[in-house]
Amino acid sequence: xRLDGGRESENIEDRRGRRPGGPIMIGGxxxxxxxxxxxxxxxxxxxxxxxxxxxxxxxxxxxxxxGDDEAAxxxxxxxxxxxxxxxxxxxxxxxxxxxVFAEQNRQYPPPKLVLFTGQVQSxxxxxxAASGPFYCPEDQKVYxxxxxxxxxxxRFGAPGDFAQxxxxxxxxxxxxxxxxxxxxxxxxxxxxxxxxxxxxxxVRLELQADYLAGxxxxxxxxxxxxxxxxxxxxxLHAANAIGDDTLQKQARGHVVPDSFTHGxxxxxxxxxxxxxxxxxxxxxxxxxxxxxxx
Numbered sequence: 001x002r003l004d005g006g007r008e009s010e011n012i013e014d015r016r017g018r019r020p021g022g023p024i025m026i027g028g029x030x031x032x033x034x035x036x037x038x039x040x041x042x043x044x045x046x047x048x049x050x051x052x053x054x055x056x057x058x059x060x061x062x063x064x065x066x067g068d069d070e071a072a073x074x075x076x077x078x079x080x081x082x083x084x085x086x087x088x089x090x091x092x093x094x095x096x097x098x099x100v101f102a103e104q105n106r107q108y109p110p111p112k113l114v115l116f117t118g119q120v121q122s123x124x125x126x127x128x129a130a131s132g133p134f135y136c137p138e139d140q141k142v143y144x145x146x147x148x149x150x151x152x153x154x155r156f157g158a159p160g161d162f163a164q165x166x167x168x169x170x171x172x173x174x175x176x177x178x179x180x181x182x183x184x185x186x187x188x189x190x191x192x193x194x195x196x197x198x199x200x201x202x203v204r205l206e207l208q209a210d211y212l213a214g215x216x217x218x219x220x221x222x223x224x225x226x227x228x229x230x231x232x233x234x235x236l237h238a239a240n241a242i243g244d245d246t247l248q249k250q251a252r253g254h255v256v257p258d259s260f261t262h263g264x265x266x267x268x269x270x271x272x273x274x275x276x277x278x279x280x281x282x283x284x285x286x287x288x289x290x291x292x293x294x
Contacts, residue, residue: 001161002226008084009091013114013141016073020121074117082146083115089165092226093172096219100281101179111175112141113168120145133167135174137183142171156241160234162227166213166272167238173212177205196258203244204286206262207271207294210239211284214275222279232276239268267294 074080094110101108114120119128123138129145136143144167152167153159177183186205189198217235221227240246243265248255262268271294275284286294 001165001228001231002224003085003088003092003161006088006224007091008087009094009110009113011090011094011110011112012083012087013112014073014083015120016079016115016117016146018117020116020119020126079146082149085161085164086113086115086144086146086168089168090172092220092224093169093216095223096216097172097176099223100215100219104281106179109140109179111135111172112139114141114143116143116145117147118145133171135171135178137174137178137187140175140178142168142175144168144171152238152241156238158234158238158241160231160238162231162234163238166217166235169213169216170209172216173209174205176212177208182208199259199261200291201287202261203263203267203291204294207267208284208286210263210268210271211275211286214272214277215279215281215284217272217276218279232273235272236269239272240265243268263294 090110090113094108098108098110114122117129119126120143121127122134122136122141122143124134124136127134127143129147133142133144133148135141148167149164152163174183183205186201189201193201213235217227217232242262244260244262245255245257245264248259263271271284271286278284
Protein backbone atom coordinates (compact mmCIF):
# COMPACT_ATOMS: atom_id res chain seq x y z
CA UNK A 1 0.00 0.00 0.00
CA ARG A 2 1.55 3.29 -1.13
CA LEU A 3 1.04 6.01 1.50
CA ASP A 4 4.45 7.67 1.44
CA GLY A 5 4.13 11.43 1.48
CA GLY A 6 0.45 11.35 2.36
CA ARG A 7 -0.79 13.98 4.78
CA GLU A 8 -1.62 13.04 8.35
CA SER A 9 -5.06 13.80 9.76
CA GLU A 10 -5.44 16.32 12.54
CA ASN A 11 -8.45 14.38 13.84
CA ILE A 12 -6.47 11.90 15.95
CA GLU A 13 -7.08 11.77 19.69
CA ASP A 14 -4.32 9.77 21.37
CA ARG A 15 -5.42 8.28 24.71
CA ARG A 16 -2.99 5.35 24.70
CA GLY A 17 -1.63 4.40 28.10
CA ARG A 18 -4.22 6.45 29.96
CA ARG A 19 -6.87 5.47 32.45
CA PRO A 20 -10.43 5.97 31.19
CA GLY A 21 -12.05 9.00 32.79
CA GLY A 22 -14.97 8.62 35.17
CA PRO A 23 -16.06 9.08 38.76
CA ILE A 24 -13.65 8.15 41.55
CA MET A 25 -14.74 4.94 43.24
CA ILE A 26 -14.01 5.00 46.96
CA GLY A 27 -12.57 1.81 48.35
CA GLY A 28 -13.19 -1.69 47.10
CA UNK A 29 -16.90 -1.79 46.28
CA UNK A 30 -19.16 -4.27 48.07
CA UNK A 31 -16.42 -5.60 50.39
CA UNK A 32 -15.68 -2.11 51.68
CA UNK A 33 -19.37 -1.40 52.19
CA UNK A 34 -19.75 -4.56 54.29
CA UNK A 35 -16.70 -3.58 56.36
CA UNK A 36 -18.21 -0.14 57.07
CA UNK A 37 -21.52 -1.72 58.14
CA UNK A 38 -19.67 -4.08 60.52
CA UNK A 39 -17.82 -1.15 62.11
CA UNK A 40 -21.11 0.70 62.66
CA UNK A 41 -22.89 -2.37 64.08
CA UNK A 42 -20.04 -2.91 66.53
CA UNK A 43 -20.35 0.67 67.73
CA UNK A 44 -17.20 1.97 66.05
CA UNK A 45 -16.61 5.24 64.23
CA UNK A 46 -16.52 4.63 60.44
CA UNK A 47 -15.01 8.04 59.62
CA UNK A 48 -11.33 6.98 59.88
CA UNK A 49 -12.05 4.04 57.59
CA UNK A 50 -13.86 6.25 55.08
CA UNK A 51 -11.00 8.75 55.16
CA UNK A 52 -8.47 5.98 54.57
CA UNK A 53 -10.48 4.70 51.58
CA UNK A 54 -10.72 8.20 50.14
CA UNK A 55 -6.95 8.68 50.53
CA UNK A 56 -6.25 5.38 48.78
CA UNK A 57 -8.60 6.24 45.94
CA UNK A 58 -6.96 9.64 45.52
CA UNK A 59 -3.52 8.05 45.42
CA UNK A 60 -4.70 5.68 42.68
CA UNK A 61 -6.21 8.58 40.79
CA UNK A 62 -2.98 10.56 40.98
CA UNK A 63 -0.88 7.56 39.98
CA UNK A 64 -2.94 6.75 36.87
CA UNK A 65 -2.05 8.73 33.73
CA UNK A 66 -4.96 10.83 32.56
CA GLY A 67 -5.71 14.02 30.65
CA ASP A 68 -3.08 15.28 28.20
CA ASP A 69 -0.10 13.57 29.80
CA GLU A 70 2.19 12.96 26.82
CA ALA A 71 4.40 10.68 28.93
CA ALA A 72 1.60 8.09 28.93
CA UNK A 73 1.67 7.71 25.15
CA UNK A 74 3.90 4.88 23.85
CA UNK A 75 6.95 6.37 22.15
CA UNK A 76 8.57 3.24 20.71
CA UNK A 77 9.17 3.17 16.96
CA UNK A 78 6.52 0.51 16.22
CA UNK A 79 3.78 2.39 18.09
CA UNK A 80 4.62 5.69 16.44
CA UNK A 81 4.78 4.08 13.01
CA UNK A 82 1.32 2.57 13.51
CA UNK A 83 -0.05 5.91 14.65
CA UNK A 84 1.32 7.63 11.52
CA UNK A 85 -0.17 4.91 9.35
CA UNK A 86 -3.61 5.27 10.94
CA UNK A 87 -3.38 9.05 10.66
CA UNK A 88 -2.56 8.93 6.94
CA UNK A 89 -5.35 6.42 6.22
CA UNK A 90 -7.79 8.58 8.16
CA UNK A 91 -6.72 11.63 6.16
CA UNK A 92 -7.28 9.67 2.97
CA UNK A 93 -10.84 8.78 4.04
CA UNK A 94 -11.44 12.46 4.78
CA UNK A 95 -10.37 13.46 1.27
CA UNK A 96 -12.42 10.74 -0.41
CA UNK A 97 -15.65 11.28 1.51
CA UNK A 98 -15.37 15.07 1.30
CA UNK A 99 -15.36 14.72 -2.50
CA VAL A 100 -18.13 12.11 -2.57
CA PHE A 101 -20.38 14.20 -0.33
CA ALA A 102 -19.66 17.31 -2.40
CA GLU A 103 -20.97 15.48 -5.45
CA GLN A 104 -24.22 15.03 -3.50
CA ASN A 105 -24.24 18.73 -2.54
CA ARG A 106 -23.53 17.75 1.06
CA GLN A 107 -20.79 18.62 3.52
CA TYR A 108 -18.78 15.81 5.11
CA PRO A 109 -17.93 16.39 8.79
CA PRO A 110 -14.88 14.19 9.48
CA PRO A 111 -14.96 12.11 12.67
CA LYS A 112 -12.29 11.96 15.34
CA LEU A 113 -10.33 8.73 15.68
CA VAL A 114 -9.41 7.80 19.25
CA LEU A 115 -6.40 5.59 19.96
CA PHE A 116 -6.61 3.81 23.31
CA THR A 117 -4.99 1.04 25.29
CA GLY A 118 -6.99 -1.75 26.88
CA GLN A 119 -10.18 0.12 27.75
CA VAL A 120 -11.86 3.39 26.96
CA GLN A 121 -14.82 5.57 27.90
CA SER A 122 -16.89 6.83 24.98
CA UNK A 123 -20.21 8.65 24.74
CA UNK A 124 -21.69 5.22 23.98
CA UNK A 125 -20.37 3.79 27.24
CA UNK A 126 -17.35 1.93 28.55
CA UNK A 127 -15.60 -0.51 26.20
CA UNK A 128 -12.59 -2.80 26.33
CA ALA A 129 -10.16 -3.71 23.58
CA ALA A 130 -11.80 -7.16 23.45
CA SER A 131 -14.78 -5.61 21.67
CA GLY A 132 -12.55 -4.57 18.77
CA PRO A 133 -12.60 -1.27 16.87
CA PHE A 134 -15.95 0.53 16.98
CA TYR A 135 -17.78 3.69 15.97
CA CYS A 136 -19.81 5.68 18.48
CA PRO A 137 -22.52 7.80 16.81
CA GLU A 138 -23.15 9.72 20.03
CA ASP A 139 -19.78 11.50 19.86
CA GLN A 140 -19.05 10.69 16.19
CA LYS A 141 -15.71 9.08 17.00
CA VAL A 142 -13.98 5.90 15.90
CA TYR A 143 -12.17 3.98 18.65
CA UNK A 144 -9.32 1.53 18.14
CA UNK A 145 -6.70 -0.16 20.29
CA UNK A 146 -3.76 -0.61 17.92
CA UNK A 147 -3.05 -3.99 19.54
CA UNK A 148 -6.01 -5.19 17.44
CA UNK A 149 -3.71 -5.16 14.43
CA UNK A 150 -1.44 -7.71 16.09
CA UNK A 151 -4.53 -9.82 16.79
CA UNK A 152 -5.70 -9.40 13.19
CA UNK A 153 -2.47 -11.03 12.08
CA UNK A 154 -1.91 -13.62 14.82
CA ARG A 155 -5.47 -14.74 15.65
CA PHE A 156 -7.31 -14.06 12.41
CA GLY A 157 -4.43 -14.72 10.03
CA ALA A 158 -5.04 -11.48 8.14
CA PRO A 159 -1.73 -9.57 7.92
CA GLY A 160 -0.90 -6.60 5.72
CA ASP A 161 -1.23 -2.85 5.75
CA PHE A 162 -4.24 -2.80 3.45
CA ALA A 163 -6.06 -5.20 5.77
CA GLN A 164 -5.37 -2.67 8.53
CA UNK A 165 -6.64 0.17 6.35
CA UNK A 166 -9.82 -1.82 5.62
CA UNK A 167 -10.58 -1.95 9.36
CA UNK A 168 -10.43 1.85 9.59
CA UNK A 169 -12.40 2.33 6.36
CA UNK A 170 -15.16 0.02 7.65
CA UNK A 171 -15.60 2.07 10.84
CA UNK A 172 -15.54 5.29 8.83
CA UNK A 173 -18.28 3.66 6.76
CA UNK A 174 -20.45 3.68 9.89
CA UNK A 175 -19.77 7.41 10.24
CA UNK A 176 -20.92 7.89 6.65
CA UNK A 177 -24.08 5.93 7.47
CA UNK A 178 -24.60 8.17 10.47
CA UNK A 179 -24.40 11.28 8.29
CA UNK A 180 -26.86 9.78 5.82
CA UNK A 181 -29.36 8.92 8.57
CA UNK A 182 -29.11 5.16 8.00
CA UNK A 183 -27.54 4.30 11.33
CA UNK A 184 -30.32 6.02 13.28
CA UNK A 185 -33.05 4.15 11.42
CA UNK A 186 -31.53 0.76 12.21
CA UNK A 187 -30.85 1.59 15.87
CA UNK A 188 -34.43 2.79 16.24
CA UNK A 189 -35.62 -0.75 15.47
CA UNK A 190 -34.16 -2.13 18.69
CA UNK A 191 -36.95 -3.22 21.02
CA UNK A 192 -39.56 -2.73 18.29
CA UNK A 193 -38.80 -5.88 16.30
CA UNK A 194 -37.76 -9.39 17.28
CA UNK A 195 -34.12 -10.13 18.06
CA UNK A 196 -33.76 -12.15 14.86
CA UNK A 197 -35.19 -9.27 12.78
CA UNK A 198 -32.88 -6.76 14.47
CA UNK A 199 -29.90 -9.03 13.84
CA UNK A 200 -30.82 -9.11 10.15
CA UNK A 201 -30.95 -5.31 10.07
CA UNK A 202 -27.56 -5.23 11.81
CA VAL A 203 -26.09 -7.56 9.18
CA ARG A 204 -27.36 -5.27 6.42
CA LEU A 205 -25.81 -2.30 8.21
CA GLU A 206 -22.42 -4.00 8.56
CA LEU A 207 -22.36 -5.23 4.98
CA GLN A 208 -23.09 -1.71 3.82
CA ALA A 209 -20.14 -0.47 5.88
CA ASP A 210 -18.02 -3.08 4.07
CA TYR A 211 -19.34 -1.75 0.77
CA LEU A 212 -18.43 1.79 1.81
CA ALA A 213 -14.94 0.60 2.75
CA GLY A 214 -14.58 -0.84 -0.74
CA UNK A 215 -15.95 2.38 -2.18
CA UNK A 216 -13.26 4.32 -0.31
CA UNK A 217 -10.61 2.02 -1.80
CA UNK A 218 -12.01 2.65 -5.30
CA UNK A 219 -11.73 6.42 -4.96
CA UNK A 220 -8.40 6.36 -3.11
CA UNK A 221 -6.92 4.26 -5.89
CA UNK A 222 -8.35 6.61 -8.51
CA UNK A 223 -7.09 9.72 -6.70
CA UNK A 224 -3.65 8.57 -5.53
CA UNK A 225 -2.88 5.11 -6.96
CA UNK A 226 -2.38 3.66 -3.46
CA UNK A 227 -2.73 -0.04 -4.26
CA UNK A 228 0.14 -2.44 -4.67
CA UNK A 229 -0.08 -6.06 -5.88
CA UNK A 230 -1.84 -8.20 -3.29
CA UNK A 231 -3.47 -5.29 -1.41
CA UNK A 232 -7.01 -6.06 -2.50
CA UNK A 233 -6.52 -9.70 -1.52
CA UNK A 234 -5.38 -8.57 1.95
CA UNK A 235 -8.63 -6.68 2.51
CA LEU A 236 -10.76 -9.53 1.18
CA HIS A 237 -8.90 -11.98 3.41
CA ALA A 238 -9.51 -9.73 6.44
CA ALA A 239 -13.21 -9.49 5.58
CA ASN A 240 -13.34 -13.28 5.34
CA ALA A 241 -11.50 -13.73 8.63
CA ILE A 242 -14.00 -11.70 10.65
CA GLY A 243 -17.21 -13.09 9.18
CA ASP A 244 -19.79 -14.27 11.71
CA ASP A 245 -19.63 -17.85 10.47
CA THR A 246 -15.83 -17.95 10.69
CA LEU A 247 -15.77 -16.53 14.21
CA GLN A 248 -18.58 -18.78 15.46
CA LYS A 249 -16.89 -21.89 14.08
CA GLN A 250 -13.73 -20.92 15.93
CA ALA A 251 -15.55 -20.22 19.19
CA ARG A 252 -18.37 -22.81 19.18
CA GLY A 253 -17.49 -25.36 16.53
CA HIS A 254 -20.77 -24.59 14.72
CA VAL A 255 -22.74 -21.60 13.44
CA VAL A 256 -26.07 -20.07 14.50
CA PRO A 257 -27.26 -17.96 11.54
CA ASP A 258 -30.05 -16.24 13.49
CA SER A 259 -27.42 -14.76 15.79
CA PHE A 260 -25.33 -13.26 12.97
CA THR A 261 -24.85 -9.49 13.34
CA HIS A 262 -22.11 -8.71 10.81
CA GLY A 263 -22.58 -11.15 7.95
CA UNK A 264 -20.81 -14.26 6.75
CA UNK A 265 -17.24 -14.28 5.48
CA UNK A 266 -18.46 -14.61 1.89
CA UNK A 267 -20.98 -11.77 2.28
CA UNK A 268 -18.45 -9.38 3.79
CA UNK A 269 -15.89 -10.04 1.08
CA UNK A 270 -18.55 -9.80 -1.64
CA UNK A 271 -19.86 -6.40 -0.53
CA UNK A 272 -16.37 -4.97 -0.07
CA UNK A 273 -15.47 -6.10 -3.58
CA UNK A 274 -18.73 -4.68 -4.92
CA UNK A 275 -17.93 -1.28 -3.40
CA UNK A 276 -14.44 -1.39 -4.88
CA UNK A 277 -15.79 -2.23 -8.33
CA UNK A 278 -18.61 0.36 -8.31
CA UNK A 279 -17.44 3.38 -6.34
CA UNK A 280 -21.02 4.70 -6.32
CA UNK A 281 -23.29 5.25 -3.32
CA UNK A 282 -26.39 4.16 -5.22
CA UNK A 283 -25.06 0.61 -5.65
CA UNK A 284 -24.55 0.06 -1.91
CA UNK A 285 -28.14 -0.38 -0.77
CA UNK A 286 -27.91 -3.55 1.32
CA UNK A 287 -31.45 -2.98 2.63
CA UNK A 288 -33.11 -3.56 -0.73
CA UNK A 289 -32.28 -7.21 -1.62
CA UNK A 290 -33.99 -10.15 0.08
CA UNK A 291 -31.95 -11.24 3.08
CA UNK A 292 -31.12 -14.58 1.46
CA UNK A 293 -29.66 -12.75 -1.57
CA UNK A 294 -27.15 -10.66 0.38
